[in-house]
Amino acid sequence: NAGVTQTPKFQVLKTGQSMTLQCAQDMNHEYMSWYRQDPGMGLRLIHYSVGAGITDQGEVPNGYNVSRSTTEDFPLRLLSAAPSQTSVYFCASSYNGLPGYTFGSGTRLTVV
Amino acid sequence: RKEVEQDPGPFNVPEGATVAFNCTYSNSASQSFFWYRQDCRKEPKLLMSVYSSGNEDGRFTAQLNRASQYISLLIRDSKLSDSATYLCVALLYGQNFVFGPGTRLSVLP
Numbered sequence: 001n002a003g004v005t006q007t008p009k010f011q012v013l014k015t016g017q018s019m020t021l022q023c024a025q026d027m028n029h030e031y032m033s034w035y036r037q038d039p040g041m042g043l044r045l046i047h048y049s050v051g052a053g054i055t056d057q058g059e060v061p062n063g064y065n066v067s068r069s070t071t072e073d074f075p076l077r078l079l080s081a082a083p084s085q086t087s088v089y090f091c092a093s094s095y096n097g098l099p100g101y102t103f104g105s106g107t108r109l110t111v112v
Numbered sequence: 113r114k115e116v117e118q119d120p121g122p123f124n125v126p127e128g129a130t131v132a133f134n135c136t137y138s139n140s141a142s143q144s145f146f147w148y149r150q151d152c153r154k155e156p157k158l159l160m161s162v163y164s165s166g167n168e169d170g171r172f173t174a175q176l177n178r179a180s181q182y183i184s185l186l187i188r189d190s191k192l193s194d195s196a197t198y199l200c201v202a203l204l205y206g207q208n209f210v211f212g213p214g215t216r217l218s219v220l221p
Contacts, residue, residue, distance in 0.1 A: 033209070042199070042213040043156070058208075090155055100146045100201065101209065103155035 002026050006091050006104035013081040013111045021076040021107050023091030031094040032074040033058070033101070034066065036087040043090065049074055081111045115139055116212035118200050124218045129190050133215050135183040135200030142210075144203040145176055147185050149196045150214065156199055159185075190219045 007022045025032065033048035035058075045058030049068040063085060065077040074093075078085060088108050092101035118135045125131050137145075145162040160167065162174040162183055173186040183200055200212040 035211075040213065043211040045209070048208075100148070100158040100161065101156075103157070105155050 004091055004093050004102050004104035006089075006107050008107060009105065010108050011110070013078070013109065015081060015083060015111060017078075017081050019078050019081065021078075021089055021091075021109075023074045023076065023104060024072050025074075025093040025102070026072065027093060027095070027102070028071060029093035029095050029102075030071070031096070032068065033092050034064070034074070034076045035090045035092065036060065036085075037090060037106075038087050046076065046089075078109075083111045085109065086111045114213070115204075115210045116200055116202050118198075118212040119215045120213075121215040122218060123215065124220060125190055126220050127190060127192060129219075130186065130188045131190055131217060132187075133185045133198050133200070133217075135185075135212055137181050137183070137200075137202045137210075139202070139204055139210075140178075140181060142181075142202040142204055145183050146201040146203075147172075147174055147183075148199040148201055148211075150199055151196050156211075159198070187217075190217075192219050192221060195219045 004025045030051050034046040035043040037043050044060050047066040049055045055066050090106050091104040094101045116137050147159040148156040149159045150156040162176045166175045171188045175184045195218050197214040197216045199214045202210045
């Protein structure tokens with residue numbers, strides 16, 4: 001049982017490049033989310049999904065797209081990377097919100 | 113105003129000390145509450161849920177006061193391994209988890 005798997009662990013992008021952060025869970029969780037964590041800001045919700053085919057925006061969705069074609073996978077796409085998107089990105093999943101989320105190990109993204 | 117606020121910290125305490133973290137939330141419709149622990153450069157991990165009646169897990173005690181919109185975490189007999197950042201989390205609705213900025217704890221030998 002791998003839990004929540006995120007790839008890559010580290011990434012450096014140039015401004016304007018696009019990329020996809022991968023997230024997969026093998027716990028049959030309905031709910032999945034993407035957060036970014038910046039110093040002093042805490043975790044902020046980017047997008048979330050309550051099931052396959054259903055996604056919605058969180059607090060900071062601009063510059064990111066998501067899709068949920070299967071229960072297991074929830075990729076996050078950066079459309080045109082900007083230095084402001086330098087952050088640590090966490091994917092998380094939950095069966096029904098209780099007792100909380102299981103997080104992946106994170107992706108450290110630097111945009112230069 | 114942030115929806116979930118925490119003591120700014122850092123808290124530096126000696127081994128064996130008792131330390132308390134406070135957290136307030138602004139949305140009275142918040143449904144559930146949690147404490148997460150995050151080690152340096154690691155992902156957050158669920159420490160415990162917080163119930164209205166208060167709950168205890170070993171050296172850790174969590175309390176919720178809905179009237180005051182206040183949550184607390186008490187750590188007794190602190191260990192070096194308790195050094196981490198503690199995140200207070202409120203579930204508003206659905207999957208809308210709101211995280212506090214965290215309070216860093218350093219337990220000193």
